[in-house]
Amino acid sequence: MEYDKTKFKIWTWKNPFMLHWMINPGIVINELILGQRIPKTILVEKNTAKTLQEKTKIPCPHCKTLHSGLKWAIKSNAFRNWFGLYCDNCGKTIPCLTNLTSYVILGLTFPIWYWFKNSWKKSWLEKQPARYRNLDLDNVPNPFEGYAWIKQGLYWGIWMYVLMTLLFPIINGEKLTFINALIGIPIWTIGGLGFGYTMKIVNGKKQLNPKTK
Ligand SMILES: [Zn+2]
Structure with a gap:
């Protein structure tokens, strides 16, 4: 096509x-x-x-x-x-x-x-x-508009934490240590916020140059 x-x-x-x-x-x-x-x-x-x-x-x-x-x-x-x-x-x-x-x-x-x-x-x-x-x-909300990106980002971060920090070591036969579980929290909080903010920017309205309007 x-x-x-x-x-x-x-x-x-x-x-x-x-x-x-x-x-x-x-x-x-x-x-x-x-x-x-x-x-x-x-x-x-x-x-x-x-x-x-x-x-x-x-x-x-x-x-x-x-x-x-x-x-x-x-x-x-x-x-x-x-x-x-x-x-x-x-x-x-x-x-x-x-x-x-x-x-x-x-x-x-x-x-x-x-x-x-x-x-x-x-x-x-x-x-x-x-x-x-x-x-x-006509009324579809942008899931990342306003401060909604924080919620979306943290939600994604929680999924990634569970999957990458908690489940993957088990699947790989490695031992999940308390320290690793602890380190994962700030990593995926920051990772999640980064993801949410990136999505907000990617999804956002582009400012058109007023002259071209
Ligand atoms: Zn079709």
Whole structure:
């Protein structure tokens, strides 16, 4: 599918945000448990003073519809997208990235889920159209606006602390020491705040030069 490069920046797996999504092991929680997915291709409108989530367009490769990214920014649709993002125009799913750790876990557990996959997908697909009816896309809050980035950042930090400091040593067969558990707290507090603030900046409205308005 070809896109208008004068109008959009095109994000694929080579974009740092997308690469981070694939590499960070913590994302496995978002993907496999929460069902939060990132499409393989994202278009970002150029030269507008909108927030990132307002500028984001998600193309459906099946019917060529350019969906507003806000469809998946609202809380009820941001999660439970295990089989991909549902296209409410053609009823197919928009292909998404897969995090490397998710990929390994899915590979290892393949004999378990393989037998249920089709019936799961069928019942999932049946529930999708209702999720996209009567969406109010004009009032989607930016999750990082004002001071909300602090909450979002700390929330992310807690997940990372549990995963990287507490769970990973256990998985690796290392001993979790009290000192390491203690050191992890300030590291992931600062890490989380850094993440939240970065997201606030990335999501924020760009000031357009008044002369160009
Ligand atoms: Zn479609």
